[in-house]
Amino acid sequence: MRLIRLLKNDLARESSEWVQQGLISQNQAEKICDSYDVDFHQAQNSSLGYNVLIGLGCLFIGLSLIILIGANWEEIPRAIRMLGLIALTLSTQCYGIYRWRQGHSSSSYSSSSYSSATGIFFLGNLFYGAAIILIAQIYHLGEHMPDGVYWWALGCLPFALLTRSPLLMEQGLSLALVWLFLQADEGYLTTAFLPFVTASLWVLYRGKSSLSLLIATTFSIGLWIEFLLAYLWSDKHRMEWHPELFLVAVLLFLLIWLIGHWLALQNSVKAKDYGATLVAWSLRFTLVSLLVMSFSELWHELAKEHWANLNSAFLLTALLFIPTLWLAFKVKRLPFTLAIIATLSLALFTVINGNEIQVAWLQVADNILLIAFGAGLILRGIKHGYSHYFYLGITSILLTAFLRYIDLIGDYVGGSLLFLTFAGLLLGAAKYWKHHQLMHSTDRTSKGDKS
């Protein structure tokens, strides 16, 4: 999956230069851009920089007001302060609606009115939050601060849903994430996060393509599921760490990786973009996870844990397997998915039932997996021309070598043997690549001869 999908605006501007240099015709440039669902002409006049600056300007106006409230001026009567801020909030939002209507009623479709309306709603939502803070201050509300944050996030939600704006949704979701952390930190159940997850998915589906919202939504869903399980698995009615959460996190990422591949197969250009992003981030997560697990302490800690919720974890795993296996079948990655599940099951069995030496072997196995993962990515990158696979593969091998050089496994002899195994894997991969290249060039020669 090529990451150029995610740099399509750059591609559109580059193709404009190719047209000027006479390398391709404008018609061809338009067709190239069409295949990535980007408007060749609009991309030349991109207002992204302008919109970002306006958005940041609005953010700083809002933050300035919030900090000003902190000064707590008693010279201004509390009723005037509060009514003034409520009036400011409502009038800003009403002006936003006015700009929104202007965008609709003008004879030509006016995207600038819509984007300025979005910016004004963003600012209005900040004023709304400032008003909540002010009420808490005036009435000395020390009670459960997350409630105020939740009402703030909830007030932003209708604007995000109605305008389908990724920016407003990101604003609401960020506030909801703050609430999620505060609420979870104080040990409360966080089921009320559901509207934000649902709304984010809806805006991703119906709104403009937004990769930052996609990443934020995926992260939020994963985190929320983990927080819910941390609470539900506790017998003290509070959030607690359980080793089973680690298992669920790995399975969730496997599912996200498969969803990415499934989305990449859809006809919609937006779905393809989302798919490319999910796959790229899943691979990065896999690299980081394998690196973290390449240290023996983590395996020994997991082996010492009390796996008290295994039955419900297995039930959840079985439920997750249904979409996982269905997607793996659909995207033709069933054998690979089954191999991952088998490896995970073996690691889990060893951690729970194995002795200290067997658990220590998991570190060695993880390091070999890291090198195999890196070599696999390099080969795949070369074979299909995916540069980010190639570089991720190189990164994983170099990082593994660096970490193992510092932290030798089994002293010098063990470390030397491990490096020898790495060398064997890499040389084997190089030989396979050479073989594949020869086969490929032979195929091309024979096809050329026939024609």
Added chain:
Amino acid sequence: MSRRTSKWLIVAVLFQGAVLGGMWVKSALPLWTGTEVSIVTRPVDPRSLFRGNYVRLSYGINDIENQQALNTHQLRQGEVVYQVLIKGDGGIYQKGPQVLNKPEEGIFIKGRLDKSRSKHQIKYGIDAFFAPKEKTLALEKQLRSGAVAVLKVTDSGQAGILRVEEKP
């Protein structure tokens, strides 16, 4: 689509207005309708969050007198607990029993169980007194020897801080 959207956007603005109005009324209701009670408090320290400067107030009624009787380990985080207040000498209210069911008579404050720390406590939403920075620091110094929080408490147990003053 856009005309209908505009109508719903107006509803969204009204929703924000209603939330702010609701918060205002809920916060001000104890001050408008409540009974005035004074309880002993200890100003702990001034904090500066993005809400502004405030003195953190600690009360004897935050502590759980008989943890086993209330059986807090079996209760949910945030469980509603009622603190009964009994009028003592000099008109200052003293700590009465802590119960899970709403008392039918007398003065009581509605609180929530906080299990986020190893020592369980009850929070009543009256543990912050906001003031400008200089006033907060002066108040903390002035009240170090002992202070009384003057509250207003409604019949349902909602409390709001009226003022904080020196212990008589």
